[in-house]
Amino acid sequence: MSVTRGSTSVTRRSARVLLSALRRRPRELVRLAGWSVVEVIPVFVSGRAIALAVDDGFRGGSPGTGLAWLGVLAAAVIAGAVATRQIYLRLAAIVEPFRDELVRHVVAGALHRATTGDEAPGAAGVARLTRQVEVVRDSFAGMVMVVRSFVFTVASALLGLLFLTPEVLVFILPPFAVGLALFFGSLRALAGRQRRLALADEDVAESAGALAEGLRDIAANGGEEQTRAAVGARVEAQASAVRALARLTTVRTLSLTIGGWLPVVLVLAGAPWLRDRGATAGTILGALTYIAYAFQPALQTLVQALGGSGLQLVVNLNRILETGHDGGPGGLGATGGLDGTALAGAGHARTGRGGIRPLVRRDLELRDVVFGYGPHAEPVVDGLDLVVPDGDHLAIVGPSGIGKSTVASLMAGLLQPRSGRVWLGGAPVSGLDGGYRVVIPQEAYVFAGTLAENLAYLRPGASVALLDEAVDLVGLRPVVERLGGYRAVIGTRDLSAGERQLVALTRSYLSTAPLAILDEATCHLDPAAEARAEQAFARRPGTLVVVAHRMSSALRASRILVMDGNGTALGTHAGLLVTSPSYRDLVGHWELEPVHFAGGEGAEPGGVDRGGTRTTA
Structure with missing residues (x-):
């Protein structure tokens, strides 16, 4: 009743x-x-x-x-x-x-x-x-x-x-x-x-x-x-x-x-x-x-x-x-009515981390996109049509080598399509400055300098409070404490592969870019640490695109893009299990394949792999 x-x-x-x-x-x-x-x-x-x-x-x-x-x-x-x-x-x-x-x-x-x-x-x-x-x-x-x-x-x-x-x-x-x-x-x-x-x-x-x-x-x-x-x-x-x-x-x-x-x-x-x-x-x-x-x-x-x-x-x-x-x-x-006066005259809204962002939509649009590595090469992406609404959380899944990272690079403007268009907020993504999108690749980069300089690279002048907030949300706090604080001078040899990924993720989280693309950016983290980082990005203002490394990444997304070499399918996890045989096969392969660590040392407590490269299906 x-x-x-x-x-x-x-x-x-x-x-x-x-x-x-x-x-x-x-x-x-x-x-x-x-x-x-x-x-x-x-x-x-x-x-x-x-x-x-x-x-x-x-x-x-x-x-x-x-x-x-x-x-x-x-x-x-x-x-x-x-x-x-x-x-x-x-x-x-x-x-x-x-x-x-x-x-x-x-x-x-x-x-x-x-x-x-x-x-x-x-x-x-x-x-x-x-x-x-x-x-x-x-x-x-x-x-x-x-x-x-x-x-x-x-x-x-x-x-x-x-x-x-x-x-x-x-x-x-x-x-x-x-x-x-x-x-x-x-x-x-x-x-x-x-x-x-x-x-x-x-x-x-x-x-x-x-x-x-x-x-x-x-x-x-x-x-x-x-x-x-x-x-x-x-x-x-x-x-x-x-x-x-x-x-x-x-x-x-x-x-x-x-x-x-x-x-x-x-x-x-x-x-x-x-x-x-x-x-x-x-x-x-x-x-x-x-x-x-x-x-x-x-x-x-x-x-x-x-x-x-x-x-x-x-x-x-x-x-x-x-x-x-x-x-x-x-x-x-x-x-009982909407009169549109609640923000009359307000042209901007303050984001959750202190930045100012115009109140406009920034939909990501791929229209009939074709891309191949070379003028005569077989297209890796052929006729892709996709709209990622502002604020969406999209996961891209498919077999290894199928073109997931290529699509991510096209979205970011790092690659130019052979034909078709890639727009962000109604403008060609290649013509926008870097402040509109941030890409975190599988291989994380750490610069020579202090930890604070690495974290604030995309957010110059970020306060300690902002750094603390990002560090806690993404899950970098154990690394900060191990290194001795933000003033610690770091290099690639000071950090494991997983720790480097956490630094790169935190740096990107601090940026004000409305589009974040994670291209297997958590592959060296254990599932719990990966979930924490992705959930932080999902709560972050803007759009999130994740090239999925594990099935759990797809389950956390609002929508999933399946690539199988013959075409694409777009939908939710439940819907794709019904409509996409390729997705069903992929889910079954994901669930049955065990997780291994090269070198056999496993994941270190704290959510990072300090023993080698994690490989999954």
């Missing part, structure tokens, strides 16, 4: 904010409605044109007349296509300002909590919520399109039927209304079960990540049975949530059957009754056209969109409302 009540309040709160966003742009709404009328002209004309083409044309022995009416329908379709283009332009004028308001709301909330002492500056929160803003923007645009299309399409079809043969409405409207009511009646329960499944997915992902990192400890301590029971219980809870959701989704199928297909059967069964009241073969065929071309697809699109993207929109928007700030005691969720 609490889940149902919570879903209802969340839905109402989100609906108020979305309606407020629409009401603030009446001019664009009027334009959107005007072009929507033009777009549904083919729907209005379709049934009538088919009826006249059959009755006055082909059945009447005048094929020219029939073709002329079909030509009218074709002209209406062209007009509708032109209107569709204009609709997308009007939609952007509504949705993009709303997205900007959400971003201001999120940032204002993070700054408010930081300045009032409620929590530390929310770098991770801003990055996470920025991704949610993108989900809300896309889902909101989809919902506007779907609801708008449903209303205008159904209205146009009803008007066409009134002109064609009003009697047929008795066979269409009742089942259509019943199917619609059945679906809307199930939405509340569907939202609750969708939330239950989301929580179960998070539990399984969390337990899988912990299991992958602790396999050796589990085996060493004889905890296989206990671990199997604990993880198995979470997997069973997820399966139960999936089954519960699947049972409820049958209501959607039933509503589509009643509202979309039953009218066809009723019209065909009632054809003799309609014929007795003056309906011709053409008018009956026209009525069926309205059902197949308007009522049925409109209902199907509405059901699928509200049952999928609609629920996602509500969940993510509510999360944004909960964590943002509008300057009032109740927040935007309480007041």
Whole structure:
């Protein structure tokens, strides 16, 4: 009951904010409605044109007349296509300002909590919520399109039927209304079960990540049975949530059957009754056209969109409302509107480590990128299309030598594509100065000088407090204490391979670059130290790309790019296990291959390998 009540309040709160966003742009709404009328002209004309083409044309022995009416329908379709283009332009004028308001709301909330002492500056929160803003923007645009299309399409079809043969409405409207009511009646329960499944997915992902990192400890301590029971219980809870959701989704199928297909059967069964009241073969065929071309697809699109993207929109928007700030005691969720004034006049926001960064998006875009080592060499990367949103956490996985590091170098602008483009924030990445991205390669570099000079190389003038924060977050503190502090003079011989990587990671973490690329930059660290460093970078403001060295790196990422030599696949861990055979094989190989250390000395306490090079599958 609490889940149902919570879903209802969340839905109402989100609906108020979305309606407020629409009401603030009446001019664009009027334009959107005007072009929507033009777009549904083919729907209005379709049934009538088919009826006249059959009755006055082909059945009447005048094929020219029939073709002329079909030509009218074709002209209406062209007009509708032109209107569709204009609709997308009007939609952007509504949705993009709303997205900007959400971003201001999120940032204002993070700054408010930081300045009032409620929590530390929310770098991770801003990055996470920025991704949610993108989900809300896309889902909101989809919902506007779907609801708008449903209303205008159904209205146009009803008007066409009134002109064609009003009697047929008795066979269409009742089942259509019943199917619609059945679906809307199930939405509340569907939202609750969708939330239950989301929580179960998070539990399984969390337990899988912990299991992958602790396999050796589990085996060493004889905890296989206990671990199997604990993880198995979470997997069973997820399966139960999936089954519960699947049972409820049958209501959607039933509503589509009643509202979309039953009218066809009723019209065909009632054809003799309609014929007795003056309906011709053409008018009956026209009525069926309205059902197949308007009522049925409109209902199907509405059901699928509200049952999928609609629920996602509500969940993510509510999360944004909960964590943002509008300057009032109740927040935007309480007041029910986003007015975009929370940061009016503020052009920059202070990051969690004292830097100043403009409030602009910095999406990383690879468009049809082709790269080969030599003008006549076989491409290593061939036609890669990828968008990494600002604040995303992407892992790149694949067999050794497949081109993962090449993609990382292309992202950083270290390599130039043979064709295609690589942009960061709407500008070619190769034309940006080094302050916009930082790359940590597998071979870490340490400069001759003090430890402080090495750490602050990308952040000149960094205070001791900033150094301490980065050192503690990345996990360099034991190394600092062993060396005797930041003033210690160091060289490559003073540090193991793992310690050099920790120095390079801390140096890069201190930079203000919005894009960080870890190209197997933790390969000499043990799993716990690797997890600590990657989690620190994930909480850092900006985008994180990790060329994965272990399976745990992929599990920590928001999305995973799989490279297998034949193409690429992009998705989440759970999704790729279903859709990508290459990823399944890679996961199985990762899990079965033991970890070795060249030289056999193992990892030294503190998370670094001081005995040799770690090699894994």
